[in-house]
Amino acid sequence: MHSFYQGKTILVTGAAGFIASHLIDQLLESGANVVGVDNFLTGRKENIEHLKTHEHFHFIEADVIDYPDSYLSTTDYQLPTINCLFHLASPASPVGYQAHPVETYMVNAFATHQLLQYLLINNPQARFLFTSTSEIYGDPLEHPQKETYWGNVNPNGPRSMYDEAKRLGETICGVHARDFGMDVRIVRIFNTYGPRMDLRDGRVLPGFFLNVLEQKPIEIHGDGTQTRSFCYVSDLVEGLLQMMEKGDFAGETVNLGNPSEITMNELALLVNEVADVHQTPTHITPRPEDPKQRKPDITKAQTMLGFKPIVGLKEGLQSTLEYFKTQV
Numbered sequence: 001m002h003s004f005y006q007g008k009t010i011l012v013t014g015a016a017g018f019i020a021s022h023l024i025d026q027l028l029e030s031g032a033n034v035v036g037v038d039n040f041l042t043g044r045k046e047n048i049e050h051l052k053t054h055e056h057f058h059f060i061e062a063d064v065i066d067y068p069d070s071y072l073s074t075t076d077y078q079l080p081t082i083n084c085l086f087h088l089a090s091p092a093s094p095v096g097y098q099a100h101p102v103e104t105y106m107v108n109a110f111a112t113h114q115l116l117q118y119l120l121i122n123n124p125q126a127r128f129l130f131t132s133t134s135e136i137y138g139d140p141l142e143h144p145q146k147e148t149y150w151g152n153v154n155p156n157g158p159r160s161m162y163d164e165a166k167r168l169g170e171t172i173c174g175v176h177a178r179d180f181g182m183d184v185r186i187v188r189i190f191n192t193y194g195p196r197m198d199l200r201d202g203r204v205l206p207g208f209f210l211n212v213l214e215q216k217p218i219e220i221h222g223d224g225t226q227t228r229s230f231c232y233v234s235d236l237v238e239g240l241l242q243m244m245e246k247g248d249f250a251g252e253t254v255n256l257g258n259p260s261e262i263t264m265n266e267l268a269l270l271v272n273e274v275a276d277v278h279q280t281p282t283h284i285t286p287r288p289e290d291p292k293q294r295k296p297d298i299t300k301a302q303t304m305l306g307f308k309p310i311v312g313l314k315e316g317l318q319s320t321l322e323y324f325k326t327q328v
């Protein structure tokens, strides 16, 4: 229970997405009035189906690239004063952002600008949280990645529409914090997983589970020695809530994720074990510009917020598998 949110009006973009739908559940449980916006570019109606009749949830189907006045206050709906805005709208998987390159750079850069300008004019006291990504570190030359590391990113490659747009989104947040005195906070999310992920979005974990559920051997891109660190969605959401509510963190940037690092070969074996499957994984062509290693240094989040992921990978994979079984 996060009493900070009690009675406050919280706007969440990307509301029908995997992470935002869990965030909204927690906000409503904490007594907030939540306004969710989504255009269903990569999100799904079923993720928020259970909220349809909730008296403190209001959903607006809109593209947040549009000017906020055009969808937030209409003749049918008058938006109360926003206290906090979580900006999560964006395709998040390589399949998603490569299928929608323009939408991806627009939602992370232009929509971030639009939403901040809207708040600056209408409610400059509101807090704004931008969900950036570990992808801003690119193929990192520093390991694990601290917030002070500037990254190793290709400005014009197959992932740039996402990586560079998130970096520009951070720039836009920084300008609004420094030059306009707004309370803007940035979270760099590392790989997150759990129920309501899209089984077919091409990310590594759904991909492995899809193989298993289709009774095929797990397909590992490349030699499988590349590493990732997976955070269960409830841990991540707890960090997002803390980052918005706690102390005087205007202008701050934190990594949120689980620092337990695992190779893709180890992950494939663990997925097999959880699913009780005995097929040997196979190796397929590496993904272009796939980072070789990824592990958050979460010292800052631990110190500032008391952030501590608690769900173990095996436990998290079990509940994720139960969800994915309903999606086949």
Ligand SMILES: NC(=O)c1ccc[n+]([C@@H]2O[C@H](COP(=O)([O-])OP(=O)(O)OC[C@H]3O[C@@H](n4cnc5c(N)ncnc54)[C@H](O)[C@@H]3O)[C@@H](O)[C@H]2O)c1
Pocket (backbone or CB within 6 Å): 013, 014, 015, 016, 017, 018, 019, 020, 037, 038, 039, 040, 041, 042, 043, 044, 062, 063, 064, 065, 087, 088, 089, 090, 091, 092, 093, 096, 103, 107, 131, 132, 133, 134, 188, 189, 190, 191, 192, 193
């Ligand atoms: N899941 C992860 O591991 C991860 C890692 C790093 C960063 N992030 C960031 O967290 C956020 C949420 O990611 P997710 O995994 O829940 O992805 P998701 O695709 O499930 O959710 C994103 C939501 O944004 C919506 N959206 C996209 N463009 C929009 C637009 N122009 N207007 C309105 N809605 C729009 C989509 O329809 C979708 O519902 C994203 O910003 C993503 O970049 C996620």
